[in-house]
Amino acid sequence: MTILVNKDLRIDELTSSFSENGIVRIPSFLENESAGEIREFLKQNVEYKNAFFVDGSNRQASDKEISDLSYDTRQKLYRGIHLSAAKGVGFLYVKHQIIDDSPESLKSILSCLNSKNVIELISSITQNMHLNYADGQATRYRSGDFLTRHTDDILGETRQIAYVLGMTESWHPDWGGLLQFYQQNGTPTKSWSPEFNSLTLFDVKKIHSVTSIAPFADENRYSITGWYRK
Amino acid sequence: MFYDQYNSAEHFHCWYDDTVKDHSNKSVCNLKIEIKMNLSLAENIDIDNLNTSFLKNGYIKVKNALNNDTANYLFEKFSMQEEWNLVFNHNGLHQDLNSTEVAQWSADKKNDLQLIVHQQASQGFQYFYEAIPIYDIYHNNIMPGHFFNDILEFLNSSTVLDFYRNLLSAPEISFADAQVTRFGAGSFLNCHDDSVDNKNRVAAFVINLTKDWRADWGGALHILDDESQIKQSFLPSFNEINVFKIPVDHYVGIVAPFSKGERLSITGWLRSGENPMRL
Numbered sequence: 341m342t343i344l345v346n347k348d349l350r351i352d353e354l355t356s357s358f359s360e361n362g363i364v365r366i367p368s369f370l371e372n373e374s375a376g377e378i379r380e381f382l383k384q385n386v387e388y389k390n391a392f393f394v395d396g397s398n399r400q401a402s403d404k405e406i407s408d409l410s411y412d413t414r415q416k417l418y419r420g421i422h423l424s425a426a427k428g429v430g431f432l433y434v435k436h437q438i439i440d441d442s443p444e445s446l447k448s449i450l451s452c453l454n455s456k457n458v459i460e461l462i463s464s465i466t467q468n469m470h471l472n473y474a475d476g477q478a479t480r481y482r483s484g485d486f487l488t489r490h491t492d493d494i495l496g497e498t499r500q501i502a503y504v505l506g507m508t509e510s511w512h513p514d515w516g517g518l519l520q521f522y523q524q525n526g527t528p529t530k531s532w533s534p535e536f537n538s539l540t541l542f543d544v545k546k547i548h549s550v551t552s553i554a555p556f557a558d559e560n561r562y563s564i565t566g567w568y569r570k
Numbered sequence: 571m572f573y574d575q576y577n578s579a580e581h582f583h584c585w586y587d588d589t590v591k592d593h594s595n596k597s598v599c600n601l602k603i604e605i606k607m608n609l610s611l612a613e614n615i616d617i618d619n620l621n622t623s624f625l626k627n628g629y630i631k632v633k634n635a636l637n638n639d640t641a642n643y644l645f646e647k648f649s650m651q652e653e654w655n656l657v658f659n660h661n662g663l664h665q666d667l668n669s670t671e672v673a674q675w676s677a678d679k680k681n682d683l684q685l686i687v688h689q690q691a692s693q694g695f696q697y698f699y700e701a702i703p704i705y706d707i708y709h710n711n712i713m714p715g716h717f718f719n720d721i722l723e724f725l726n727s728s729t730v731l732d733f734y735r736n737l738l739s740a741p742e743i744s745f746a747d748a749q750v751t752r753f754g755a756g757s758f759l760n761c762h763d764d765s766v767d768n769k770n771r772v773a774a775f776v777i778n779l780t781k782d783w784r785a786d787w788g789g790a791l792h793i794l795d796d797e798s799q800i801k802q803s804f805l806p807s808f809n810e811i812n813v814f815k816i817p818v819d820h821y822v823g824i825v826a827p828f829s830k831g832e833r834l835s836i837t838g839w840l841r842s843g844e845n846p847m848r849l
Binding site (some may be wrong): 428484486487489512513514515516520522527528533549552554555556557 | 684696760784786790802803826828829
């Protein structure tokens with residue numbers, strides 16, 4: 341799969357918007373055909389694992405591992421996830437970290453995001469000259485999935501700029517799954533509904549969340565997401 | 571878009587009659603201890619600044635809008651309120667059920683209701699929350715002496731209407747309709763623009779009466795721009811009024827399944843012309 345970036349981005353506009361807010365959304369980031377291919381691949385060909393936070397720690401489990409649990413154990417697991425989320429710490433979604441063993445198509449997306457041109461482009465928009473490389477994961481949020489408020493600037497990590505490449509088509513805002521940013525006190529500053537082929541960039545210090553996906557959402561929310569690092 | 575939930579008496583259910591009886595008994599018992607609250611707005615609201623902002627954006631939030639005692643009184647009353655209508659839409663028709671009765675239903679029957687509600691929600695307009703139609707209760711004199719009537723009178727007092735007229739530069743506002751709403755986990759109100767023919771709605775308001783809400787619990791009021799992008803989000807809060815000009819697309823995002831709180835508010839429309847309930 342050859343992934344190509346849209347050549348007609350309005351870089352000046354994006355740069356000034358990022359400089360003002362520390363966040364920016366770039367619409368139509370990839371060329372249409374590339375974006376369409378990735379979308380189909382994410383829907384059909386990726387093995388995801390559930391990622392969640394329960395009893396004070398991050399866990400991962402395949403769908404099968406979860407469906408093999410007894411009904412009671414599974415209910416207890418979800419209650420535990422919700423209990424923690426209610427107090428402000430939690431997440432539940434499925435993901436596939438892109439590594440050497442990942443399918444070629446996923447690796448080609450990551451290669452594109454790590455190409456010299458794209459790193460220069462992101463550096464220019466964010467005015468951050470320390471960007472060295474990007475890691476990435478494919479994520480899918482289903483009905484009931486969420487990620488509570490947090491920042492991405494973990495001590496000892498090299499994360500500089502977070503990115504979300506939206507891969508969901510025809511999403512309706514009613515369905516939730518907003519990428520929402522907040523002030524320290526919880527007041528929302530910016531809310532973005534999933535938008536196909538948009539690349540959202542933000543400073544890792546920004547408080548953000550992915551709001552709950554409604555039980556009646558007709559689609560899953562797909563994206564490629566990760567960090568540009570030093 | 572269709573969103574018209576309390577324009578006639580046909581929506582009333584018998585629980586109101588029961589409540590009337592209950593209430594008349596209670597009110598006799600409570601007469602001595604119940605002190606009638608004098609509902610009022612906060613003093614020193616900077617209307618001029620807020621007005622400028624409203625004219626620029628088409629929406630505004632007024633923090634600490636009510637007198638503090640008033641806000642706390644309303645919060646306590648609604649926190650203790652047991653009877654609510656559970657409201658949703660079915661094939662274009664407003665439905666309301668007695669919320670406490672639904673709570674007694676079997677799990678299967680509750681699931682069926684969720685299915686019906688969600689099926690429509692994924693395809694278009696839908697809502698699911700609890701409400702008390704105080705505008706109808708007042709004008710149909712359904713619960714005489716009840717404090718719901720005081721709220722409706724307060725919202726239609728010249729002080730409050732003048733506040734909105736000045737805030738919005740809308741001297742044509744002549745009355746307010748209102749309902750009390752409660753959104754728990756799983757409640758939502760899908761996108762709509764509030765315009766209904768012949769209702770003369772000038773603006774919509776939400777008097778937030780929710781304490782200790784966490785941002786992660788959802789239930790925010792989102793206002794959309796012409797390209798369906800979210801231009802403003804208001805989270806549930808305490809003693810804050812959100813007002814926005816209509817028509818404009820907006821929705822209340824689903825309250826997260828893990829929410830421990832209830833989003834309480836008084837919400838309604840500021841309208842012009844004759845109040846049809848008075849004709």
